[in-house]
Amino acid sequence: MTTSQAQAPSKHEKAADASAGEKRIIRVKEHTVEVVSDSGEGAQKCGQIFGRVSARMGNGVWTVEIIPAEIQPPPRTPPSASGNRIRIGTKAVTNWGDGAHLVAAFNEQVLLHRHRMNSLEKGCIILIESMWKTHDDEDIRAEWAAAMDELAAGEYRFVEVPMEEQCLTVVDNPRKGKNMFVLGMLANIYSRDLEIIKELIRHEFRKKKAEVAESNIALLELGHRWADEHLDFKVEVPIEAPGVPMVVMNGNQAVAIGAVAAGLELCAMYPITPATSASHYLSEIFESYGGIVHQAEDEIAAAGVAVGASFAGKTAFTITSGPGMALKTEFIGLAVMTETPLVLVDVQRGGPSTGLPTKIEQGDLLSSIFGQPGDAPKVVMAPATMEECFLCMTTARRIAEAFRCVVMVLTDANLATGVQPFPRPNVTREWMAAPLDLSALPEGHKPYDWDPKTGLSRRHIPGQRNGMFTATGLSHDEASKIGYTPDVHERGCEMRARKMAVLQQTLSPPTPYGDEQGDLLVVGWGSTQGAIEEAVDRARDEGLSVSSLHLRFLSPMEPGLKEIFGGYSKVMTVEVNYSDDPNAPYVTEENRRRGQLAWLLRAQTLVDVDCWTRVPGEPLRPGQILQAIRDFMPNGADA
Amino acid sequence: MIQLGCSLLGSSVEDDRYLGMEDYQKAVARWCSGCGDHAVLTAVQRLLEVEQLAPEETVFVSGIGCSSRFPHYVNSYGFHGLHGRALPVALGVKMRRPELHVFAVMGDGDCCSIGAGHWVHTTRYNPNIVAIMLDNGVYGLTKNQTSPTSPKGLRSNTQPRGAYIDAMNPIATTLGVENASFVAQTGDWVPDHIYETIRAAYHHPGFSFVRILQRCPQYTDNLFLEAMRNPDTIELLIHPDGVQVKDLEKLYTNTVYHDPADLVNAFRLAQLDDKIRLGVFYRNDDIPVYEQVRAVPAKTVDEKIAILNEELDTYAV
Numbered sequence: 001m002t003t004s005q006a007q008a009p010s011k012h013e014k015a016a017d018a019s020a021g022e023k024r025i026i027r028v029k030e031h032t033v034e035v036v037s038d039s040g041e042g043a044q045k046c047g048q049i050f051g052r053v054s055a056r057m058g059n060g061v062w063t064v065e066i067i068p069a070e071i072q073p074p075p076r077t078p079p080s081a082s083g084n085r086i087r088i089g090t091k092a093v094t095n096w097g098d099g100a101h102l103v104a105a106f107n108e109q110v111l112l113h114r115h116r117m118n119s120l121e122k123g124c125i126i127l128i129e130s131m132w133k134t135h136d137d138e139d140i141r142a143e144w145a146a147a148m149d150e151l152a153a154g155e156y157r158f159v160e161v162p163m164e165e166q167c168l169t170v171v172d173n174p175r176k177g178k179n180m181f182v183l184g185m186l187a188n189i190y191s192r193d194l195e196i197i198k199e200l201i202r203h204e205f206r207k208k209k210a211e212v213a214e215s216n217i218a219l220l221e222l223g224h225r226w227a228d229e230h231l232d233f234k235v236e237v238p239i240e241a242p243g244v245p246m247v248v249m250n251g252n253q254a255v256a257i258g259a260v261a262a263g264l265e266l267c268a269m270y271p272i273t274p275a276t277s278a279s280h281y282l283s284e285i286f287e288s289y290g291g292i293v294h295q296a297e298d299e300i301a302a303a304g305v306a307v308g309a310s311f312a313g314k315t316a317f318t319i320t321s322g323p324g325m326a327l328k329t330e331f332i333g334l335a336v337m338t339e340t341p342l343v344l345v346d347v348q349r350g351g352p353s354t355g356l357p358t359k360i361e362q363g364d365l366l367s368s369i370f371g372q373p374g375d376a377p378k379v380v381m382a383p384a385t386m387e388e389c390f391l392c393m394t395t396a397r398r399i400a401e402a403f404r405c406v407v408m409v410l411t412d413a414n415l416a417t418g419v420q421p422f423p424r425p426n427v428t429r430e431w432m433a434a435p436l437d438l439s440a441l442p443e444g445h446k447p448y449d450w451d452p453k454t455g456l457s458r459r460h461i462p463g464q465r466n467g468m469f470t471a472t473g474l475s476h477d478e479a480s481k482i483g484y485t486p487d488v489h490e491r492g493c494e495m496r497a498r499k500m501a502v503l504q505q506t507l508s509p510p511t512p513y514g515d516e517q518g519d520l521l522v523v524g525w526g527s528t529q530g531a532i533e534e535a536v537d538r539a540r541d542e543g544l545s546v547s548s549l550h551l552r553f554l555s556p557m558e559p560g561l562k563e564i565f566g567g568y569s570k571v572m573t574v575e576v577n578y579s580d581d582p583n584a585p586y587v588t589e590e591n592r593r594r595g596q597l598a599w600l601l602r603a604q605t606l607v608d609v610d611c612w613t614r615v616p617g618e619p620l621r622p623g624q625i626l627q628a629i630r631d632f633m634p635n636g637a638d639a
Numbered sequence: 640m641i642q643l644g645c646s647l648l649g650s651s652v653e654d655d656r657y658l659g660m661e662d663y664q665k666a667v668a669r670w671c672s673g674c675g676d677h678a679v680l681t682a683v684q685r686l687l688e689v690e691q692l693a694p695e696e697t698v699f700v701s702g703i704g705c706s707s708r709f710p711h712y713v714n715s716y717g718f719h720g721l722h723g724r725a726l727p728v729a730l731g732v733k734m735r736r737p738e739l740h741v742f743a744v745m746g747d748g749d750c751c752s753i754g755a756g757h758w759v760h761t762t763r764y765n766p767n768i769v770a771i772m773l774d775n776g777v778y779g780l781t782k783n784q785t786s787p788t789s790p791k792g793l794r795s796n797t798q799p800r801g802a803y804i805d806a807m808n809p810i811a812t813t814l815g816v817e818n819a820s821f822v823a824q825t826g827d828w829v830p831d832h833i834y835e836t837i838r839a840a841y842h843h844p845g846f847s848f849v850r851i852l853q854r855c856p857q858y859t860d861n862l863f864l865e866a867m868r869n870p871d872t873i874e875l876l877i878h879p880d881g882v883q884v885k886d887l888e889k890l891y892t893n894t895v896y897h898d899p900a901d902l903v904n905a906f907r908l909a910q911l912d913d914k915i916r917l918g919v920f921y922r923n924d925d926i927p928v929y930e931q932v933r934a935v936p937a938k939t940v941d942e943k944i945a946i947l948n949e950e951l952d953t954y955a956v
Binding site: 052055056245247248253260263266289291294298300301302305311312313330331334338421425427428432460462463464465468471472473482 | 666694695696698699700703710711714715716717718719720721724726727728729730731732733734735736739756757759760933935936937938940943944946947948950951953954955956
C-alpha cells in the first residue's frame with residue numbers, strides 16, 4: 001500500500017478543539033473515502049460531489065456506489081447502508097482499491113455493514129454521528145454499544161461528530177442536511193475548493209427553488225467550519241494536473257453520450273437495473289439530437305423495435321442487463337440471421353436469474369457469445385474504462401454496419417455507476433452515422449450478395465428501388481429465398497461466420513502489461529483492468545515475474561493470443577464470475593467449472609489456462625488479486 | 640403517378656410508373672388450395688394497385704405461421720420475423736421511417752397467444768400501421784394445435800377431446816385497449832368485403848386492427864361452413880364511415896347501421912354471439928399516432944456536434 005498509516009489506532013475520542021496551525025498533515029499518494037448513511041439520507045449525493053470536486057481539482061478519482069437492494073430498507077440496519085466509495089489519487093486511479101482509509105458514517109449500523117464487508121482498512125479514521133450513543137431510546141444505546149464491541153477488532157480511530165445537533169442549527173429536518181454537513185467536513189479534511197463545491201451544489205439543485213441550494217451551502221460551510229475547529233488532522237493527496245482537458249462521468253453516462261457521438265438515433269429499452277440510468281440520461285438529452293428513447297412493453301419488444309428500426313434505417317440500439325439479455329435472445333438470433341445491424345449494451349449484474357440486480361458480475365460472457373440456438377456469430381466487445389464505454393459505442397455501430405452484424409457491448413455495474421475522469425473526447429464528424437443512402441440499387445442486385453471470400457454484402461434498405469426483398473429468419477439464399485437444402489443452409493452459415501474471421505484479421509494483437517516473458521500471465525476483460533494491473537504492479541514490486549493482458553474483443557478474439565501465452569510458464573484469468581475451487585469435494589480437472597474467459601481461451605488456444613474468479617457482488621480488490629497471483633505463481637511466490 | 644417522397648433525403652422523386660397487379664406479385668403462394676390466405680393476398684395486392692403504392696416504399700412485416708409467409712408473396716420490402724413478434728418490428732420500421740407504408744400480417748396464435756402483449760401495447764401506441772390478423776382458429780403450420788380462437792370443443796392434436804375453454808374474442812379484446820382506433824372484422828368468403836375493409840384500414844391514420852375470419856382447409860375445414868351456406872347467420876355493420884359493399888347487402892339482408900364512432904355500441908355488437916358480424920366496429924381518426932407523438936426534429940451533424948460539445952462541457956473537470 002502506498003498509503004501511510006499515520007493515525008493512532010483504535011481510540012474513541014470526542015473531537016477536541018483544534019486550530020489549523022496544530023493540525024497533523026497526513027500526506028499520501030492516494031486515499032480512499034467512504035460516505036455511508038441509511039438509504040435516503042443522501043450519502044450518495046455527498047460522495048458524488050466529493051468525487052466530482054476532486055476530479056475537477058486534478059486528482060485521479062474512481063468512485064463506486066454502495067447500493068442497498070431496496071429503495072427504502074428499514075433505517076439503522078446494516079442492509080440499509082447506502083453511499084459511495086471515492087478513491088482519490090495523485091495519479092490516475094483505475095479501480096476502487098482495497099479498504100477505506102476514512103469513513104463518514106451516519107449511524108453505527110451502516111458502519112457495521114462496511115466493517116463486515118471487510119471494506120475498512122485497519123486503523124481507518126471514522127467520523128461517526130454521535131447522537132445514537134446517547135439516544136433517549138435504550139435499545140438504540142444498546143445497539144450502539146454492541147456495534148462498538150464488534151467494531152473494536154478493526155482498531156479504527158473514531159471521531160464522534162454531533163452531526164444532527166449541528167445541522168439543526170441551520171435546518172429543521174437534519175435527515176435532509178447531514179450529507180452536506182459531511183461534505184463540508186470532507187472538504188476541510190482534504191482541502192477541497194469550496195467555490196467549486198458550491199457551483200456543483202447549485203447545479204445539482206438547479207431545478208429547485210434557490211433557497212434549497214443556499215440552505216445546502218449553509219450546511220456545507222457549517223461542516224467545513226466544524227471540521228476546521230474540531231479535527232486535529234488533514235489529509236493531503238497532492239495534485240498533478242493531467243495537462244489535457246478532462247471530463248468526468250460514470251460508465252452509463254459514457255455509454256449514453258457515446259451513443260449520441262456514434263450518431264445512433266433510436267434506443268429501444270425496457271427498465272432494468274443497472275442499465276436504466278443510461279436510459280434515464282438518454283431520455284433527458286436524446287431528443288435534442290433528433291434521437292428517440294422508446295420504452296417498449298417488454299425486453300423482447302425493445303429488441304424487436306430496434307431490429308425493425310435498423311432494418312429500415314440507421315442502426316438502432318438497445319440496452320439491458322442479464323435477464324433482459326435472456327429475453328432478447330430470440331431477436332438477437334433473428335438479427336444475426338437477417339444480417340440486420342444492431343448494437344446491444346448489456347450492463348452485466350449478478351446472475352443467474354434475477355441474481356444480484358445492483359451488483360457487479362462478469363457472468364454474461366458465454367451466454368452473449370453462445371446464447372442463441374444454432375450458430376449465431378456476432379461481435380462481443382467489453383470496454384474496460386469509462387472512456388472506453390464512451391468510445392466503444394462508435395466502434396460498435398461502425399462494425400455493425402460494415403459487417404451487417406450484431407455487436408454486443410458488455411459493461412457491468414462497476415463501470416455503470418463508477419465515476420472516473422478521462423481525456424475529453426474530440427467529437428468528430430467521422431464518428432457520426434452517415435445519412436441513409438437510398439439511391440436505387442442495380443437491377444437484380446441480391447440482398448445477400450455475399451462476397452464468397454469475406455461473406456460481406458451490401459444491405460438493401462426500404463426506399464431503395466430494385467432492392468425489394470423479404471428478410472427472413474428462415475434459412476435463405478443470396479436472394480433471401482427460403483431454402484432448406486443442405487447447400488443453402490451450409491452456405492448461409494458459412495457466410496455469416498466468415499465475417500467474424502474477416503473482422504478478427506483487422507484487429508491488433510493485445511499488448512501485455514509488463515514483460516513479454518515471465519512466470520505468470522494474468523488475463524482479464526472488462527472493468528477489472530485497473531485492479532489487475534495494480535495487483536501486477538505490486539506483485540512485481542515484490543519481485544514476482546508476472547504480467548497481465550486485457551482483452552477488449554471476446555468474439556472474435558484479438559489475434560496472437562497463443563503466441564503471447566507462449567511467453568509465460570503459466571496463464572490464468574481473473575474474472576468476476578463463478579468457477580469451482582479445484583480442491584472442492586467432487587471437483588476434478590474433468591468436471592471443474594471454470595471462469596468464462598478461461599473456458600474460451602482453453603478452447604481457442606489449447607493452452608492450459610487456469611483461473612481465479614470470485615462473485616462477491618462487488619468489484620475485485622487489487623489486494624485480493626495480488627494474493628491470487630502469489631498463490632498461482634508456478635513455482636510459488638518465493639520463486 | 641407515384642410520389643416517391645423520401646424525407647430523409649429531403650427530396651421527392653417524380654415517378655411516372657403505372658404499376659399493375661403483376662408488379663405487386665412475387666413468388667407463387669404456397670398455401671394449401673382453399674386456404675383463406677389467398678383471398679387476403681389478392682385483396683391486399685388490389686389495394687396496392689389501386690393506391691399505386693411504390694413497392695420500395697411499402698413494408699410487410701410478419702411473424703411465424705402459415706399466414707406469415709405473406710411478405711414473400713408481395714413485391715415490396717418484407718420482414719418475416721419471429722413468432723408473435725411482427726408488431727414490435729413493424730413499430731420499429733414505422734418509428735424510424737414514418738413515410739413508409741407498413742403492414743403487419745399475423746395469425747391467430749401469432750397475435751392472440753404468443754404475441755398477445757405486443758398486440759395490446761401496439762394498439763395502445765397507435766402507430767399508423769395496418770395489422771391484419773388471419774384467424775383460422777388453429778395452428779396450421781405446426782399441424783393442428785388449439786389456438787386461443789379455437790371454438791370450445793374443437794378437437795386438435797393438443798386437445799384431442801376438444802378445446803377446454805371458450806375462445807378469445809379478439810374484437811372485444813382490442814376494443815378494450817386504450818387508444819384502440821380502428822377495429823374491423825371480415826371473412827375470407829367475401830373478397831370484396833376484405834378489400835373494402837383493408838382499404839378503410841389503410842386510410843385510417845392510426846393502428847388498424849383487421850380480423851379476418853377464415854377456415855383452415857386442413858384442420859378447421861368446417862369453421863365457417865354454416866356462415867358460407869346460410870346468409871342469415873351474418874350481419875353486416877354498415878355506415879358511410881365504415882365499410883359498405885352494396886352487392887353484399889343483397890345477399891346478407893341482416894344489416895345494422897352502426898356508427899363506428901360509437902364505442903359503447905361497438906362493444907355491445909362485439910359481445911353478441913347470435914350472428915357473425917362483419918364490418919367496422921370502431922374507428923377514431925383523432926387519436927394521436929405514436930410516430931407523430933414521438934417525432935423530433937432531425938439535426939444536422941454540425942448541430943449535433945455543437946450540442947454534444949456543450950453536453951461535454953457540463954462534465955468538464
